[in-house]
Amino acid sequence: MTNALTKSGLSPAEAGNRAKEIYERDIRSQVIDAHRGEFLLLDILSGDYEIDEDPLEASHRLQMRQPDGDFFEMRIGFKTAYAMGGRMQSDSA
DSSP, X not given: OOOXXXXXSOOHHHHXXXXXXXXXXXXXXXXXXXXXXXXXXXXXXXXXXXXXXXXXXXXHHHHHHOTTOOEEEEETTBSSSOOSSSOOOBOOO
């Protein structure tokens, strides 16, 4: 069994933790009210990000600016980006 690493050399869990840290520290307060429910793609290497209702559109725009980026996707205002068979839980932080 291999342990997949991200472009940054972090494990997926470490990359997720870094993304959440950057989001909470630098981004959340600027986007939460105007963009709740939209997708945010964050490059954990640069801190650059894109927001869109369509995660693929956000990804394409971010990749144009950060072609070597290490991206993490989240949904603004929710604990997870997607839900299977249930409701999305608000992050209410």
